[in-house]
Amino acid sequence: xxxxxxxxxxxxxxxxxxxxxxxxxxxxxxxxxxxxxxxxxxxxxxxxxxxxxxxxxxxxxxxxxxxxxxxxxxxxxxxxxxxxxxxxxxxxxxxxxxxxxxxxxxxxxxxxxxxxxxxxxxxxxxxxxxxxxxxxxxxxxxxxxxxxxxxxxxxxxxxxxxxxxxxxxxxxxxxxxxxxxxxxxxxxxxxxxxxxxxxxxxxxxxxxxxxxxxxxxxxxxxxxxxxxxxxxxxxxxxxxxxxxxxxxxxxxxxxxxxxxxxxxxxxx
Numbered sequence: 001x002x003x004x005x006x007x008x009x010x011x012x013x014x015x016x017x018x019x020x021x022x023x024x025x026x027x028x029x030x031x032x033x034x035x036x037x038x039x040x041x042x043x044x045x046x047x048x049x050x051x052x053x054x055x056x057x058x059x060x061x062x063x064x065x066x067x068x069x070x071x072x073x074x075x076x077x078x079x080x081x082x083x084x085x086x087x088x089x090x091x092x093x094x095x096x097x098x099x100x101x102x103x104x105x106x107x108x109x110x111x112x113x114x115x116x117x118x119x120x121x122x123x124x125x126x127x128x129x130x131x132x133x134x135x136x137x138x139x140x141x142x143x144x145x146x147x148x149x150x151x152x153x154x155x156x157x158x159x160x161x162x163x164x165x166x167x168x169x170x171x172x173x174x175x176x177x178x179x180x181x182x183x184x185x186x187x188x189x190x191x192x193x194x195x196x197x198x199x200x201x202x203x204x205x206x207x208x209x210x211x212x213x214x215x216x217x218x219x220x221x222x223x224x225x226x227x228x229x230x231x232x233x234x235x236x237x238x239x240x241x242x243x244x245x246x247x248x249x250x251x252x253x254x255x256x257x258x259x260x261x262x263x264x265x266x267x268x
Contacts, residue, residue: 003019005038013048013184016054018031027100027103060095077103077131090109092110092112094116105136112161113173117155119153123150139207158171198221
């Protein structure tokens with residue numbers, strides 16, 4: 001990895017830090033490629049339980065770097081944070097505009113700085129917001145708020161982000177990363193990895209499914225989890241009145257999820 005993205009893996013937590021502080025971590029094609037590669041690694045390695053994405057202060061990501069116009073700058077990361085099988089937390093420790101905010105919207109949880117500037121301002125630059133923003137934003141804040149944000153291109157602060165439901169918590173900038181890491185460690189140490197991964201996937205995929213389909217998948221996936229390594233450990237820990245020692249493998253025990261979903265009807 002180059003210095004545009006710092007990757008630190010410790011105690012089951014992968015911290016991915018956008019690292020162009022002089023440019024407020026503005027996105028480049030190289031950063032897109034490096035973040036994609038890092039997320040692919042996070043999905044594949046069982047030792048990584050939770051991912052935190054943040055930026056080197058003073059910003060999270062101030063948008064696309066258009067200074068050189070070399071290559072297309074996009075927040076369409078491959079795989080996207082919502083596609084990988086680990087919880088992804090956005091520690092939005094400063095300004096997040098355009099691509100920067102779109103990236104945060106792709107994560108599962110968002111802890112955001114109170115006094116930072118946020119917005120999807122692309123319409124004021126003659127283009128549309130990308131990075132799945134038209135898909136993620138209305139699901140997080142509702143159609144009326146999404147239309148307000150995307151059609152006006154206005155900016156807002158962390159307090160408004162929290163009031164709309166975009167942020168899980170609104171904090172002082174210096175508290176954002178420590179809070180995100182505390183949540184990450186709690187998940188890494190307390191939650192069984194396979195059920196977390198399955199629950200995450202069902203949360204995102206279930207948005208397009210009927211209640212009956214979601215209910216059937218919950219039953220099927222619970223049966224699969226019960227037969228996993230950690231399913232046995234959960235029962236043993238309950239019987240012995242101790243904390244479980246999770247050793248299951250998402251990679252080895254992942255069900256034929258895509259085939260199972262494809263064979264079930266979804267909402268039109």
